[in-house]
Amino acid sequence: MSRPLKMIPNPAPCPTTPPLAWRPTGPDDLCGPAATVAARLVTKARNLHANPAVPVKLLLCGPPGVGKTSIADMVAAELSGCTLAVEEFNGRLVTVDVVKHWMAGLGTLSLFGVYSVRIINEMDRCTREAQDLLLSYLDRLPPGRAVIGTSNLQLDLLTERFQTRFQSIKLMSPSTDDITALLRSHWPVDRATAARIAVGSGGCVRAALADLETWLDAEGLA
Numbered sequence: 001m002s003r004p005l006k007m008i009p010n011p012a013p014c015p016t017t018p019p020l021a022w023r024p025t026g027p028d029d030l031c032g033p034a035a036t037v038a039a040r041l042v043t044k045a046r047n048l049h050a051n052p053a054v055p056v057k058l059l060l061c062g063p064p065g066v067g068k069t070s071i072a073d074m075v076a077a078e079l080s081g082c083t084l085a086v087e088e089f090n091g092r093l094v095t096v097d098v099v100k101h102w103m104a105g106l107g108t109l110s111l112f113g114v115y116s117v118r119i120i121n122e123m124d125r126c127t128r129e130a131q132d133l134l135l136s137y138l139d140r141l142p143p144g145r146a147v148i149g150t151s152n153l154q155l156d157l158l159t160e161r162f163q164t165r166f167q168s169i170k171l172m173s174p175s176t177d178d179i180t181a182l183l184r185s186h187w188p189v190d191r192a193t194a195a196r197i198a199v200g201s202g203g204c205v206r207a208a209l210a211d212l213e214t215w216l217d218a219e220g221l222a
Contacts, residue, residue: 018216019183027039031205034066056117060151061151061170066171066172068171069119080117087119091122091124092122094130096129100133135161138165175203179194179197180197187212197211
């Protein structure tokens with residue numbers, strides 16, 4: 001005699017990460033030109049991790065919220081292989097004394113990662129004196145060391161001396177369709193709302209995430 005089937009309720013859906021707390025973990029999590037640039041740079045960093053024969057000097061320029069810092073973090077992770085080998089700074093805090101301290105340690109090998117990486121966000125905010133000394137630091141950078149800078153300035157507004165020291169990459173803003181697709185791939189938002197948020201963001205992914213979080217809160221979906 002067969003027994004009646006026991007109905008098992010569907011499990012509650014897992015809560016989604018709030019948009020402003022979400023962080024991309026790989027190139028596929030980025031959108032627009034940033035995704036293409038990240039895929040290329042991460043592959044190159046992975047190869048350098050296997051053969052750290054040269055120093056890495058990378059400068060990412062472009063408007064706010066296009067993925068510069070996310071790409072810098074991804075490249076640093078691939079180069080070092082260890083978070084303890086990565087230091088992150090805001091350009092406003094990179095003073096002459098800080099750069100002098102870095103230069104004094106150029107002969108010291110990293111205890112944690114294949115590459116020792118310094119990320120300088122908003123590098124254009126460094127003082128002029130610190131920038132001048134930073135050029136000397138970059139010239140002396142040995143294999144196994146990396147400096148990754150970001151700047152909201154257009155590339156042609158940075159001094160020529162900086163541009164010649166780095167592999168400089170200009171990032172463009174993602175399209176409205178790119179941002180719409182990103183929002184819908186991670187959060188329960190309909191296409192029309194996602195598109196409206198994308199248009200209002202002006203190409204800044206961070207602004208789109210902030211507006212989406214406000215909408216999710218209002219809809220009780222957060």
